[in-house]
Amino acid sequence: AQRVTQPEKLLSVFKGAPVELKCNYSYSGSPELFWYVQYSRQRLQLLLRHISRESIKGFTADLNKGETSFHLKKPFAQEEDSAMYYCALNTDKLIFGTGTRLQVFP
Amino acid sequence: NAGVTQTPKFRVLKTGQSMTLLCAQDMNHEYMYWYRQDPGMGLRLIHYSVGEGTTAKGEVPDGYNVSRLKKQNFLLGLESAAPSQTSVYFCASSYEEISSYNEQFFGPGTRLTVL
Numbered sequence: 001a002q003r004v005t006q007p008e009k010l011l012s013v014f015k016g017a018p019v020e021l022k023c024n025y026s027y028s029g030s031p032e033l034f035w036y037v038q039y040s041r042q043r044l045q046l047l048l049r050h051i052s053r054e055s056i057k058g059f060t061a062d063l064n065k066g067e068t069s070f071h072l073k074k075p076f077a078q079e080e081d082s083a084m085y086y087c088a089l090n091t092d093k094l095i096f097g098t099g100t101r102l103q104v105f106p
Numbered sequence: 107n108a109g110v111t112q113t114p115k116f117r118v119l120k121t122g123q124s125m126t127l128l129c130a131q132d133m134n135h136e137y138m139y140w141y142r143q144d145p146g147m148g149l150r151l152i153h154y155s156v157g158e159g160t161t162a163k164g165e166v167p168d169g170y171n172v173s174r175l176k177k178q179n180f181l182l183g184l185e186s187a188a189p190s191q192t193s194v195y196f197c198a199s200s201y202e203e204i205s206s207y208n209e210q211f212f213g214p215g216t217r218l219t220v221l
Contacts, residue, residue, distance in 0.1 A: 009146070032206045043110075044149075044196065044212040051206035086148060090204045093139075093164065096148040 002027050004089045006097035013077050014105050021072040021100045023061075023087030032090035033070040035061055039083045047072075047085070057081070077104045108132055110213035112197050118219045119187045127182040127216050129197030137200045138180035139164075139210070140172060142193040149196065155180055156203070187220045194218070 003026040013019055025031055035047040048056045050063040050070060061072045070087060082104045087097040113128040129138065136157050141149040141164075151164030155174040169191060171183045180199075184191060197213040204210065 006148075032204075043214045044198075046209050049206050090206070092203060093151055093154065094149075094204055094210065096150070098146055098148040 002089065002091050002095055004087050004095050004097035006085075006087055006100050008100045009098070010101045010103065012103040012105065015079055016076050019072075019074045019077045019081070019102065019104075021085050021087075021102065023070045023072065023097060025068050025070065025087075025089050027068075027089055027091065029091070031063065031065070031068075031070075033061075033063060034088045034090070034094070035059070035070075035072050036086045036088055036096075037083050038086070044086070077102075079104045079106055110197055110199055110211050112195075112213040112216050114216060115214070116217045118221065119184075120221050121188060123187050124183070124185050125187065125218075126184075127195055127197075127218075129180040129182070129199075129213055130178055131180075131197075131199040131211070132178060133199060133201070133211065134177070135199035135201050135211075136177070137203060138174065139198040139200075140170070140180065140182045141196045141198065142166065142191075143196060143215070144193050152182065152195075187218075189220045192218060192220045 005024045033050040037047040038044045086099045088094045110131045139154040140152040153172040158177040161172045195216045198210045200210045
């Protein structure tokens with residue numbers, strides 16, 4: 001079955017702490033994965049895609065096919081990172097995980 | 107460029123009423139999508155369209171109908187609203203089919219409550 005799992009509904013950290021938002025997927029084909037972010041009262045927007053292998057707003061994500069994971073990481077969280085984060089898998093349509101709310105306290 | 111816009115922003119319906127949500131995009135995108143977002147369930151695809159005059163079912167199509175008469179517009183209809191359809195509805199569009207090189211752009215959402 002094609003599935004995206006984000007095990008944490010809520011992740012709370014203090015400013016400056018490292019952050020890791022977990023994402024695991026189940027897919028028989030070659031995966032294409034994305035992270036989308038939704039800031040408060042804003043629309044959903046693409047944060048990064050696995051193929052770009054770039055850092056966006058200090059976030060990185062590495063595709064680990066052996067562990068079927070695509071965890072989102074940032075070494076030092078900022079208050080403005082507080083948002084809802086969704087991992088998504090492309091199966092010719094996007095399948096979204098249930099999302100993780102990141103709260104960064106001052 | 108307004109991007110993807112949705113009308114209305116909020117709506118309250120009574121059970122059994124009907125309504126239409128309008129999505130418009132000015133990016134000349136071929137593909138358009140309707141999602142619903144529910145707490146603890148993420149975004150789920152309702153219907154989508156791969157071009158003007160086409161529609162297809164997504165993961166949760168029951169109780170909804172769609173039409174794509176014009177390339178820039180994608181309408182989502184609820185013929186007889188039910189409380190289970192209380193949700194936030196998002197429209198999205200993309201130039202081509204989803205890929206690692208192609209991005210979906212989302213609208214601001216419509217918050218619908220069915221009493």
